[in-house]
Amino acid sequence: MSLVADRVEPSTKMDVPESESQADERNRSLIKISNFDFFYGDKQALFDINMDIAEREVTAFIGPSGCGKSTLLRCINRMNDLIDIARIGRGNVQVNGVDVYDERVDATELRKRVGMVFQKSNPFPKSIYENVVYGLRIQGINRKSVLDDTVERCLKGAALWEEVSDRLDTSGLSLSGGQQQRLCIARALAVEPDILLMDEPCSALDPVATAKVEELINNLKNRYTIVIVTHNMQQAARVSDKTAFFYLGNLIEMNATVQIFMSPEKEQTEAYISGRFG
């Protein structure tokens, strides 16, 4: 995995060649956030975050509104670069051992490795087919056979193939909300990322569609490292292996999901989960 632009000498690349044993190991830390402070203008949004996110696990971010879950998520694939006033105070975010805010890192390369699904489904005003292959087209891949294969594989991967295989030419906007969200997941899968960031992917969906997306997440976690932000405690409990609880820009507690929900260490966590404050 190379996040560093070509101009960097091979020797300085921070690639870690994956050995067989490493790949097999399930709990290897893929994302490592250390002493991370983050600001919007003068306002500090994240305070000294330290966390490890393990490979091929689902990690859930929970916490009351405005506590900085989305902010941290968007720091992992540098989507906050799009916000003019955003800046980092201290610390770093490492993906596979590479500091993503290193100046030699090309953010577009990073984002090809770290896919993202947004709270509100946002398919492009293009056909379903073009939506899925967009990530390939921008990389200059235009071979019809490759694109066709990708569309089928990703739509199947996102459990959408059955519903849309006969109308790939219609606009992505003509789908229902749940279908649109799965289309967005398929679109993210097409780039073959290692990590999938999901910011409240089910908040606009009905229970049936939510169940489908959750099932999808369960299937995907064999191949992808998934970080999901959610306000739905049951959902966090159902889909995640680890859960992190945030409060006012601080990471209060992070542990195995069972641990967090059964016997949280911190009182604030306990209070939030049991619904005593929010």
Next chain:
Amino acid sequence: MSDREPEDRYDLSSRRKSFLGLTKESALKGLFGGNAFVSIVVLGLITFFLFKEGFGFFGQYREDLTIYRKSGLEYVELMREEQNALSALNRYLNSIRTLQSEQLTESGLEFSDVKAVLRKDEDFFYDFEDLAFPLREHILEASEVVATARDSYEEMLDLQEHRQNLINAGRQSEANSFEITEIDLGQMFELVKSKEGDFNAINRHLEEEIPALLERAPIYDDPDLNSRMNRFKELATLFLSEIPVYEERIVLWNREDAISIGESFTSFIFGKKWVTNSSIQNWYGIVPLFSGSLLVAMIAMFFAVPFGVGAAVYVNQVARPLEQNLIKPFIEFISAIPSVVIGFFGIAVFGTLIRNMSGWDSMEWVNFFPLSERLTGFTAGCLLALMAIPTIFTLAEDALNNVPIAFKEASMALGSTKLQTIIRIIVPTALSGIISAVLLGFGRVIGETMVVLLCAGNRIEIPQFTEGIGVFFEPVHTMTGIIAQELGEVVNGSLHYRALFVVGLTLFLISLLINYFAQKIVLKFQISRG
């Protein structure tokens, strides 16, 4: 019972204060509704008035064309075409002679020697010139007769109308007091028609003399002059072969053919001449004005579209907030400059600048440079571009702004660069908005008056599209310009007056069409965004 009845909580009748039976709401509603009604009525009246004045034109123009035919003016004009062809030949011949004299002078000969050389074959040139003389005389005579006939006939019509008006007003005696000489156009025309034999005789004479004369054509040492002379011979032979065509057209011409309203319509829409205040015949053909307007608008859009759209994309997507705050007001400020000021700038500075620049040595490779004109379609087009840029910029920027930020985020999150996102997502999504911005900019340009009136050169002629790029540097006249220029001088209700109204009507229809399409496109845009 107590003084105050307990309030009935379920008395739901209105408690609003009313004045003269009007509540505040209904008064406001009346006010706004009234305003809307007045503006609709005013607009309706304007449209109605435009159409009424405009459509009267076609009937009137038909009468005018009928007189043109009946009086025989048309007949004379047909003959004149032959004369024009002959004159063109003569001009070509003279250009050869001018060239020869230039060459001689350049070769260092004294003035008197040059004259001596030229005198050697001056007979040929003078003889050819003399050939045109009888034809010219014949046509001049005929033209005088028919023009007089037409003028007296129109005078008679005026008098008749005047008398009718008097009778209608009940002033019978006054009406009878003046005499009206009846003019018979047919009789007058017979005077001309009877001399058709003369015309044919002149042609026979030409057919005889020209070949004989060509035999005596001088032969030069200079190859350039020689090739020109050969070309002249070709042209002269061509002219000879066309003489029967001219004659045939005169024979085929029928004074009794009626002119339909459709013909008056087509001679407006496809008419290649806009001639007013002519002693022979006025022509109201919109083609030169329309093509002038179109040409200027094309030049303007050529510059305004890339600049306007480019600036919009830059400001909306690339620029930092500081730049945005600088560029946006600046471009919008341009639209606050009064058009007369821009036109003044065009005359005083820009036109001269372009002409001077076209004279630079580094510009020599452009074959139509240096320019002789200061005010051309190009001058006006550039300034109009300046006026269209704010329109296009503002509307295109709006369209880009309306692209949901979610699209941009989704695209960036898939690993595309900023540029790829702009080209593949943002601009295509905003495309219909951008197109309608361009259309409205076009509408602004087509309808702009002051700048074209001041800077386009105001020559009423169809631009020579065969000239290639050079066509853009010709002076042109426009639909808006002609209305502004001529409407103040025309007699109310005259044919000319109505013709200008129809030009206005055409402009109105064009604007209407542009707006219609712009709206349709925007509508499509909204639908596609779901």
